[in-house]
Amino acid sequence: MTTEFVDGVTAQSDALGFEPAVVYVPHPIQNRTKAEVEEIADRAFAQVMAMLKSA
Template identity: 90%
Template sequence: MTTEFVDGVTAQSDALGFEPAVVYVPHPIQNRTRAEIDEIADRAFAQVMVLLKSE
């Protein structure tokens, strides 16, 4: 999820009484180069793995 949607995730989580596993990445995504996307993914990978192992 991009950082643009932090408030939306929080509001929806509170409304549903559910705490999702979320990794936030910089916003926006759609205008990034392939190299920028790769860098963002590389930085987020460790966080994703932690969330997957904790479930």
């Protein structure tokens, strides 16, 4: 999820009484180059793997 939607995720989570596993990445995504998106994904990978291991 991009950082633009932190408030939306929080509001929806509170409304549903559910705490999702979320990794936030920089916003926006759509205008990034392939290399930039790959770099963002590489930086987020460790967080994603940690969440999967703890699940």
